[in-house]
Amino acid sequence: MATERGVRRLAAVDAGAATLGLFVGQKATDAVALAPELVVADADPEADAQALRALADWCARFSPAVAMDPPDSLFLDVTGVDHLWGGEAAMMDDFVERLAKGGLPVRAAVAGSPGAAWALAHFGPDRTVASDAEPLRPLPVAALRLSPADAAQIARLGLRSIGALAALPRDQLGRRFGPDVMRRLDQALGRGGEALAFRRPPNPWFARAAFAEPISVPEDLARACGDIVERLCARLEAEGRGARRFDLAFHRLDGAAERLTVGLALPGRDLAAVTRLFLPLLERIDPGFGIDAVTLGAREVETRALSQTDLHAEQVGRESLAPLVDRLTNRLGEAAVWRAEAFPSHAPERATKRRPPLSPPTSVGWDAARPRPLRLFRRPEPVEVVAPVPDDPPVLFRWRGTAHRVRRAEGPERLGEEWWRRPFDRADPQKARDYYQVEDETGARFWLFRAGLYDAANPPKWWLHGLFG
Amino acid sequence: MSRAARLMAVRASLAILEGSAGRPTLPFGDRRVDDRLPGGGLPLGRWHEAAGEGMGIETAAAASAFVAALATPLAARGEVVWIMRRDDLYAPGLAGLGFPAERLIQVCVRDETAALAALEDALGAAGVVAAIGEAESPDLVAGRRLQLACERHGATGFLIHRRLFGGETRGKGSAAATRWRIASAPSEPAPGEPGLGAPRWRVSLEHCRGGRPGDWIMEKSNGPLPLRVVAELGDRQLDAPQPWRRLAG
Numbered sequence: 190m191a192t193e194r195g196v197r198r199l200a201a202v203d204a205g206a207a208t209l210g211l212f213v214g215q216k217a218t219d220a221v222a223l224a225p226e227l228v229v230a231d232a233d234p235e236a237d238a239q240a241l242r243a244l245a246d247w248c249a250r251f252s253p254a255v256a257m258d259p260p261d262s263l264f265l266d267v268t269g270v271d272h273l274w275g276g277e278a279a280m281m282d283d284f285v286e287r288l289a290k291g292g293l294p295v296r297a298a299v300a301g302s303p304g305a306a307w308a309l310a311h312f313g314p315d316r317t318v319a320s321d322a323e324p325l326r327p328l329p330v331a332a333l334r335l336s337p338a339d340a341a342q343i344a345r346l347g348l349r350s351i352g353a354l355a356a357l358p359r360d361q362l363g364r365r366f367g368p369d370v371m372r373r374l375d376q377a378l379g380r381g382g383e384a385l386a387f388r389r390p391p392n393p394w395f396a397r398a399a400f401a402e403p404i405s406v407p408e409d410l411a412r413a414c415g416d417i418v419e420r421l422c423a424r425l426e427a428e429g430r431g432a433r434r435f436d437l438a439f440h441r442l443d444g445a446a447e448r449l450t451v452g453l454a455l456p457g458r459d460l461a462a463v464t465r466l467f468l469p470l471l472e473r474i475d476p477g478f479g480i481d482a483v484t485l486g487a488r489e490v491e492t493r494a495l496s497q498t499d500l501h502a503e504q505v506g507r508e509s510l511a512p513l514v515d516r517l518t519n520r521l522g523e524a525a526v527w528r529a530e531a532f533p534s535h536a537p538e539r540a541t542k543r544r545p546p547l548s549p550p551t552s553v554g555w556d557a558a559r560p561r562p563l564r565l566f567r568r569p570e571p572v573e574v575v576a577p578v579p580d581d582p583p584v585l586f587r588w589r590g591t592a593h594r595v596r597r598a599e600g601p602e603r604l605g606e607e608w609w610r611r612p613f614d615r616a617d618p619q620k621a622r623d624y625y626q627v628e629d630e631t632g633a634r635f636w637l638f639r640a641g642l643y644d645a646a647n648p649p650k651w652w653l654h655g656l657f658g
Numbered sequence: 659m660s661r662a663a664r665l666m667a668v669r670a671s672l673a674i675l676e677g678s679a680g681r682p683t684l685p686f687g688d689r690r691v692d693d694r695l696p697g698g699g700l701p702l703g704r705w706h707e708a709a710g711e712g713m714g715i716e717t718a719a720a721a722s723a724f725v726a727a728l729a730t731p732l733a734a735r736g737e738v739v740w741i742m743r744r745d746d747l748y749a750p751g752l753a754g755l756g757f758p759a760e761r762l763i764q765v766c767v768r769d770e771t772a773a774l775a776a777l778e779d780a781l782g783a784a785g786v787v788a789a790i791g792e793a794e795s796p797d798l799v800a801g802r803r804l805q806l807a808c809e810r811h812g813a814t815g816f817l818i819h820r821r822l823f824g825g826e827t828r829g830k831g832s833a834a835a836t837r838w839r840i841a842s843a844p845s846e847p848a849p850g851e852p853g854l855g856a857p858r859w860r861v862s863l864e865h866c867r868g869g870r871p872g873d874w875i876m877e878k879s880n881g882p883l884p885l886r887v888v889a890e891l892g893d894r895q896l897d898a899p900q901p902w903r904r905l906a907g
Contacts, residue, residue, distance in 0.1 A: 509784040512783065513785070517780075521768075521776070525766045526763065528762065528764065529762070537748075541749050562719075563722055563748060563751035563755065564748060589713075597853065598853070598854075628845060628854055631841070631844070632841075632842035632859075633713075633842040657751070658720050658722055658751075658755065658859075
């Protein structure tokens, strides 16, 4: 119930009250006369806004892009996320049911534009999934989010539905009702863009320092960097947290921002370690006409014990290794430092995958019984061979212009295509490889393979895929 | 004092002068090799060079296998870092040589300078027991820096000479504790067994501080020691052919 110009009117009604014929905007005295047992409470717009914000944050589980439309609406951008639920309709059902379970009656709609979704959710059948503008046409004009004056003007002319309004010639529409109606109509029909202000949860791990005079000298940048890192690290320390990513931004006078990011292999908050990672990067900063503010944000914040209480050897090893991994990773790039681990594929080039050096292992090793080279070429190199018997290893091969006479050989080990890549009946026998481990007269060992099966008409090609030590 | 005792005393005082007395070593487990190395084994907490021959300068295959075999007992005590410019090291192959691949951190760098810097960084880091780098021979200053990094936590360095596009390696580093030249050697399977035998290498110790050079044929072994000496080759100094004198004698 809200007081409006000295008259107490209903600001919202629940489903039970609506069946009694009560409506929003009714005078409170009339409402109580109609339903003497009516329970009324004062409207609290501030609390409503608070609840909407909380709901918007909750919706982040459905989509990272949530925009609020006070007093009572939310927009979720579901582009590219609906497949996780198996379609837009299934996603909407899950959404509505979860809220209903929490005691919150909602109406929802999915449409191609925010305006259309708003109109359908407020005035259309509940849980509509609209692929075009057709379901909008029978809706009342009020579904266009117009100002009350515009809506009243349109209604006075006898235009009851959006379809009727849209059927009017555009030039008349603009002249008669003004640009605002045109814009809302276009937004609803998906012809005009609409900017939504998506809500992002603010990063609580954030520090900012502003300077009275802009700075630009490298020494000053280093000092500012040290100061702000110290400030944030002290907070992390006080709350027993550590972060894996630190984003440092230098905000220039001309409005541009110069950004640096460093990553840690284990969550950390050591002032000296973080500063040491930033300092070599500072030379990339172009201060322009000067820098008047510095901000530092920490991401991937995790709980971290106050000190190394864990005496488990593995843990201590990881802790002591972290500074080295951080230095190498930040200098050379994340992809340049790794541990190899087994990947379940028999194709030699796919049998390993890389994991960050300090993350826990996820697989067991390789089958030691199969001979594998120490150096595997990224691309197998072609070799010319002399192989007298079709299924035997070559007796002589020429690689990079040098002939190697084969002294001993082992094999073949036949490796087919990865069978999960294509249907079984379409597997190509010519993609199979027969691998031989051969030793030449000097003792050098090579990993050769013959591509495809023997065919008298087309002699198969031979390749060198790797070298044993 | 007997001749042998005097020799021992001189060796001990030499070791003290060189600062290698009491340093941990990695014995090969064979007197034919260990006697030529100061302290009876490969000195730990120092850095060593290994180079291939011919195509091995570009592929570094034999030298990496030899170094991986040497580093296998070390990997039981901590992490090993392998720094390379071309990331063609294949972990299943390392595992096949008995090296614990899960203890290996691989680092790929863009150029020579970065490789040496990363090697120095890794050697000086806590928790790293050995670091292996693939680069050309560093100059004296860089070699000295590697040595200082080794001394911080007692890590052992290995530098594998590798020229990615072939050609002779330039220069000869002399700050290294030892310099090895590794070539593959024909294998001999056990009698009655088909196929290939254990991989063999012709290993030459070309330079060794406080020790003597030597040549051996070594083979990968599955025992507690990663390498087994198959044969000692004659001392090249003595073996240099001077046929007419011998004929005369």
